[in-house]
Amino acid sequence: MRFDRLTGEWVAVAAHRQSRTYLPPADQCPLCPSVGGRESEIPVEDFHVVAFENRFPSLGPELGELPSPQGATGRELWGSASSAYGRCEVVVYTPEHEGSFASLPFERARTVVEAWAQRTEALSAMKGIRHVFPFENRGEQIGVTLHHPHGQIYAYPYAAPTAARLAERSRAYLDATGRPLMGELLRDETDAGDRMVLAGDHFSAYVPYAARWPLEVHLVPHRQAPDLAA
Numbered sequence: 001m002r003f004d005r006l007t008g009e010w011v012a013v014a015a016h017r018q019s020r021t022y023l024p025p026a027d028q029c030p031l032c033p034s035v036g037g038r039e040s041e042i043p044v045e046d047f048h049v050v051a052f053e054n055r056f057p058s059l060g061p062e063l064g065e066l067p068s069p070q071g072a073t074g075r076e077l078w079g080s081a082s083s084a085y086g087r088c089e090v091v092v093y094t095p096e097h098e099g100s101f102a103s104l105p106f107e108r109a110r111t112v113v114e115a116w117a118q119r120t121e122a123l124s125a126m127k128g129i130r131h132v133f134p135f136e137n138r139g140e141q142i143g144v145t146l147h148h149p150h151g152q153i154y155a156y157p158y159a160a161p162t163a164a165r166l167a168e169r170s171r172a173y174l175d176a177t178g179r180p181l182m183g184e185l186l187r188d189e190t191d192a193g194d195r196m197v198l199a200g201d202h203f204s205a206y207v208p209y210a211a212r213w214p215l216e217v218h219l220v221p222h223r224q225a226p227d228l229a230a
């Protein structure tokens with residue numbers, strides 16, 4: 001982990017390519033169950049959902065506190081570096097090689113959500129962890145190297161910049177008004193209506209007013225909660 005003096009951000013730098021598995025044929029998929037004498041990364045013949053530490057992690061498995069980038073003179077030092085503390089986990093959604101999160105039956109999708117919540121709670125409790133981020137990159141265009149339906153969880157030793165900014169804005173709004181910013185946005189989008197994609201019983205989804213991507217949807221719980229575990 002290197003400290004960038006220009007942006008004030010920590011950057012995880014991969015020193016080598018780690019010989020990671022790259023687009024293997026289906027019969028050599030490391031995320032399929034171990035059947036017929038073939039050992040995959042998952043040593044059981046069947047499962048609903050599996051979470052395990054990434055064999056090729058950007059962060060961890062060492063845990064700890066990042067050092068202050070301030071040197072003895074109070075100046076930020078070029079050359080401030082640290083072990084890449086944290087955790088990287090893989091969440092496999094299904095034993096089926098084909099499909100996606102969206103093609104899971106409701107009960108199985110729920111099991112994956114339970115796994116995200118449980119791992120968020122467990123990882124958040126680990127030494128030095130400041131931000132737990134479950135995510136999925138999907139498609140070769142964004143660099144996915146395994147097609148089996150799966151996502152990842154990164155547990156960072158700092159709050160990633162966008163999350164830190166959201167937390168800062170939400171705190172300031174709460175202090176000023178006594179109300180949660182995300183709940184206010186959801187109320188305003190629901191009232192306006194023209195960007196609503198889904199109005200559900202417990203969650204609703206909308207295209208944000210200041211969207212940054214050609215396709216962007218925010219899925220927001222009606223009950224405001226700090227994280228997936230809550």
Ligand SMILES: [Zn+2]
Pocket residue numbers: 026029030031032096097148
């Ligand atoms: Zn597979």
